Amino acid sequence: MKRAHKWKFGLMATTVLLGTVLSACTSETQTQPKTNDTPKTEPADAKSREIRTLQILTRPQASAPDEYERANLIAGAMKELGINAELKPMPYEQQSDIVWYKRDEWDMTGWQMAARPERLDPDEFIYNLFHSSTAKDGYNFIGYNNPEYDKIAEQQRITVDREERKNLIFKAQDIIANDVAYLFNVHPKLKYVYNHQVFDKNSIVEMAGMGIRNIWTYLNATPIGQQKNMVLNSNDSVQALNPFYISGSFDSWVTELIWDRLMRIDKEGLPKPWAAESVTWKTDTQIEIKLRAGMKWHDGKPVTAEDVKFSYEAPLTGEVPMYKPFVEIIDKIDIKDPLTLEFTLKRPWAAFETASLSKLNLVPKHIWGPIIEDLKTKPENAESYQEKTPIGSGPFKYENWKFKEEVVLSANKEHFSPPKIEKWIMKEIPNTEASLGMIENGEINFLAVFPGDGQLLQQKVEASQNLTMITTTDLGFQFFAVNHRRPPFNDVAFRRALAASIDRDMMAQVVYKGFAEPGDSVISPALSIWKNPNLKYPSGGVEEAKKILQEAGYEWDAAGKLLYPAGKKEELSK
Secondary structure, eight states: OOOOOOOOOOOOOOOOOOOGGGTTOOSEEOOOOOGGGOOSSOOTTTGGGBOOOEEEEEOOTTTOHHHHHHHHHHHHHHHHTTOOEEEEEOOHHHHHHHHHHOTTSOSEEEEEEOOOGGGGSTHIIIIITTOGGGTTTSSOTTOOOOHHHHHHHHHHHHOOSHHHHHHHHHHHHHHHHHHTOEEEEEEEEEEEEEETTTBOGGGOOOBTTTBTOSHHHHHHOOBOSSOOEEEEEESSOOOOOOTTOOOOHHHHHHHHHHSOOSEEEOTTSOEEESSEEEEEESSSSEEEEEEOTTOBOTTSOBOOHHHHHHHHHGGGGTSOGGGGGGTTTEEEEEEEETTEEEEEESSOOTTHIIIIITTSOOOOHHHHHHHHHHHTTSSOOGGGOOOSSOOOOSSEEEEEEETTTEEEEEEOTTSSSOOSSSEEEEEEOOOHHHHHHHHHHTSOSEEOOOOSOHHHHHHHHHTOSSEEEEEEEOSSEEEEEEOTTSTTTTOHHHHHHHHHHOOHHHIIIIISTTOEEEOOSSSOTTSTTTOOTTOOOOOSHHHHHHHHHHHTTOEEOTTOOEEOOTTOOOOOOO
8 A cells, every 4th residue: 555655743732631420430440340340250361361451542632632531431331341442542634544554553543534525425435434345445444344335335326216225224334323333422413603703693603413613604705893704723734735635624614615526415515516617427438527717727717528537537546545436437537528527327326426526526636647657666655745845726725734823814805606705724732722722812703613611611602792602513523543454443343332331421421521422334324314323223231231242252350350261362452
């Protein structure tokens, strides 16, 4: 697997105190035996069957208090099962580097799938997260492999009838729940706050599953006073501004503004032509795309059909592995004239408009063509490349990026949909309490992320004359990923026991103060049409988890430490 170059980052030093419910959990839990669990006699080979100390990667308290607290809760449940667990807090950039590029070297990690408009169709989660073809260098970083699941994930892609496809999506969720591919936690309620004395309330746009943090708000937000800029926060660093790199959620906030796409998901959740003037289906596998006339790249050169063709063919070169799943169904792309293309698919794909035409960033061939050719001779791929001045055709132009400080974009007034604000400024504020103070005192005017106490935030807004708060159930979800490549996580019984031991209702109430819904699927309750309401995801607490382990042959030594079933030994030294 080609590896993207990574930048080095410092640790975030500030901390946030955990609630009293979590105060008993420590960063390293040691197994303490319970009298009723201690066997009268210990297996003779107990030492060789001990399960090693398992490491849980998590972001620090200060930047992600919810993730850190969830990690503590899970470690506490593992302790009750006789499993030693060690938390390893680290900045997101380091965590992502390990999880993405060292796929056989980690045990568990906190993770989230962020709300993005193209994820309003379930295909991206159903196919890309779990299909075996994406396990090497794609989204299936956990190494999940189930041939039965692969067939269903493939079939839903080519099923045009909505009810038939819905049944397949339901079956896919059943399999993921039964296999416990992920340790699901919650679907948070997104909490956004903006200053209504800076922006006209009627110009703030809400999307299902996305809330008001979306491109339509950024385009339509109308200043009503002297402040013409939108200033918002992030709690993690931007890793790269690269149209071919799908990295952290904050990176995607920026890239979708700099680079256009053929279609975009509108506020109702439907794909609509964007850079394309029209999208016409001639057959189930032939689509004609007509581009808007007069579009220009930010360097002044015209956007052409050649650029579009290049943008969709580049992922097939092997230099853009993250985007390959979104284009591999394309058989060929023919240019009919400078503004017209015809896409021919290998087979029908029900989600093509959402998962491909609304997903890929359009890039200038005159810039990226030579870069891709050069990378073919090197071990790195396109994910590693950072333009000095990123060039797109989108509604905002790149102006400045101070690493670990801010990203500044200016309105592209020549765009066919020009923003009403003058600048879009995202400031990195890793401390949650600091971001709350800054929205109160006006240093920022849009609180775009707040992983802290929702009740406290609500109280602050209610006490303010300037602020409005909007909440919505997240299209995305938060979970802990387990590495199926490494024992004991390659055993479905072990995974089912861990899932059963996690009290997701308590997480929603204690960690999120009720601003979350317990999760059991990759499909959010916000997408009720696709969400399977009858999943039998493991639950029941620690006692049910112990029962699952016992039935699978696991035992405990005299000290209460969990042992592999007879005949199995620890296979990893670290």
